[in-house]
Amino acid sequence: QVQLVESGGGLVQPGGSLRLSCAASGIFIRIRDMGWYRQAPGKQRELVATISRDNSANYADSVKGRFTITRDNAKNTVYLQMDSLKPEDTAVYYCNAPRGGYWGQGTQVTVSA
Numbered sequence: 014q015v016q017l018v019e020s021g022g023g024l025v026q027p028g029g030s031l032r033l034s035c036a037a038s039g040i041f042i043r044i045r046d047m048g049w050y051r052q053a054p055g056k057q058r059e060l061v062a063t064i065s066r067d068n069s070a071n072y073a074d075s076v077k078g079r080f081t082i083t084r085d086n087a088k089n090t091v092y093l094q095m096d097s098l099k100p101e102d103t104a105v106y107y108c109n110a111p112r113g114g115y116w117g118q119g120t121q122v123t124v125s126a
Contacts, residue, residue, distance in 0.1 A: 015039035022120030035108030
């Protein structure tokens with residue numbers, strides 16, 4: 014059974030930082046591309062960042078220079094470091110393994126003063 018479990022969300026002030034984690038079980042992330050998506054209230058789910066098997070990263074324009082996606086294959090975990098957070102980053106963040114269409118349950122990130 015495949016599971017992607019996100020953690021690390023919470024409430025943070027504008028300009029603050031959070032690190033999200035996505036712990037995978039039932040699959041080996043070292044042989045997979047992985048991604049982070051987010052969905053704000055009333056909006057469609059959107060791609061935030063992806064990381065390929067060879068650690069090539071891509072980002073949405075809205076988060077470039079502020080977010081960093083990394084992976085720890087030994088821990089079978091993908092991370093999303095989010096710095097200089099803005100209120101418009103408020104959303105539920107989801108981990109995704111495209112091959113197989115696996116999703117986590119999501120973790121809420123709220124950026125507010």
